Amino acid sequence: MSLLFDMTHSQAEADLLIEGEMQSRQSRSSDLTPNILPPQMQNADVVLVSSDDVHFRVHKSILSMSSPLFQDMFSLPQSTDSESIDNEFADSEFVDGLPAVPFSENAEVLHNLVTLLYPIPSVIPGDYDKALALVAASHKYDMTTVQSSVRAEMKSRDLRPLTSAAIFRAYGFASAKGLTQEMESAARLTLDFPMTFESMGDELATFGGWALRDLARYRKRCRDGLVSCLESLLNHRLPPSDIWAGCHNTTFATIAWWLHTLLSDHIRKLRGTFTHSLLKPSSMRAEYLAALQSHVNQVGCTFCSKVHIMHGEAFCEEVEKNLLKALDGVSTATSFSGPEEI
């Protein structure tokens, strides 16, 4: 296998705003693009041309095996001067006597894609945005095996967007590209952050179609699910909260007042607006402990102390489990209408 330098650099013109945005972010976050050595396969019979005009000499057969889209494309009668599967490829030309297929992806994405097609060391980026762009490319070209490989690798590396901006950006990008799995994961992650213009910032510009409306609907459903769960926890007759009925410092027939207050405060906040960051199930344990400690310190409640020692851990686990279940139970199918143009 030989690696040849065959690169010309020109300003890529992204076909979509979102793609351009994503790619410009990638080029900002990495200096790799100008130094990519495109794999040049021996006896190649087609040239893939990236949006930034890097040429990848590959085999039609390999592309055909990885993607029914390319299989169909190459099974069509060959035109005399170009390959084309749709308008996107309509402007294709010949490069060094080989048919050239222009791609809207940049060289880095295309390079990563090619490494996943051949028995050579595969390159899956460690950066979430870049990995997501690779998933999007494999999705676009119907390369299911490649897509599964990239997703599996992302999962094994626990690759996920970390900041508020990165999460909203990932949601917008995944939504625009029809990556349902990534869109739903990102939507879930956005719940930990406020859904405001300020927190979404410029990432909002990448939200195509009804992505914003769908995200708001999803968030409201999650909010409603949490409220419903918290309301059920207020019921002193039903587990897991029934253990807290009997606190001597609680004058009315209900669960211990400190726990009642904790849960009620969350219900009130959640009902107030859905745009604040939603309650994190994992944060309830710490809040429970703080409220209990304050209660015991104030009134020396032996009942609550005993209940906590006997059942506190199991109660916290149950609360967290119920809250997670409430979020998991939100049907994303009814929240997300999928990619569409306005």
Add this chain to the structure above:
Amino acid sequence: MSRSTTFSSEESPSDESHVLNHSHADIVLRSRDLHEFKVPKVYIIDSSPVLAELIRSHSQPPNTAIPTNSVTLLPVVSLTDSGAILISLLSFIIPVSPNLPSTTEECLELLWTAQKYEMDIVLTRIRDHVARENPPMIREENAFYVYSLAQQYGLRREANQAARLTLKVRMSIGDLEAAGKLDILSGALLHELWRYHQRVREYLAGDFTAFMTLGAGARINFRCIKLSSSDVPTWLNDYINSIAVNPSLFNLSEFHMALTRHAVPTACHLSRTCQSCAVMSCNTIDTFWKALSDVVQHSIENVSLNSGCPCYLI
């Protein structure tokens, strides 16, 4: 094959037939829905360099086969616009009674069509007629919708007019969702609108600072029991600052609410009653409100949507 043309326009039948079948017609414009308009091409050529070029290209070279109407043998120029839009457009080109479409969507499409054909004078004429509409084409209740459509059509002026009216609505995701506005706007258009609101707020903040220290704000009531460092009643200072954060609070109701909260005693704060503000005269309030309105107007007029917004979807 051309269709017989019936339109729900308000123009008189004689005007319509004049547009559709002008006695001095020397060209046929055919709509995408196959309505034909026989018109003198001089009007079209004078109005639009784009159509002039199109007509010229249909006329050259002279001896090649040019599509013609089978009955009149006039050259036919096929356009991508609907018959309803074309008849309205022609009513602003040919000397007949101008005919604005009945819906906002069609009016915007008409404006876009005139803009597409670079009909500058016609565009001005249409906008003049639109401006005289009662009720106005762009209103508070349809501002977000018109903004969205105007952005998609690339109609900067209408998009700006609509964007100004959206200032009357609190710009938060929660409020917009509750009002169903997220069903109207894509993220990209909403982002552009949010940036516009941001710039207006920044401008307002700057203008209010000058207004409170030098303008009518500084002279409204020195006898208030609680004055800010610049000798302006604190409640007024707070109210004006709140407009800079949320321009939708700029209305007389909010102003009077703020005044009432300050001047009328409550059960909790009986001692904080401000008699001076409570008896402020209507004249004082009117004068102040007019001055404040001028400042707000000035700020809003100085801000417009970004010209580089990549929102032209059509």
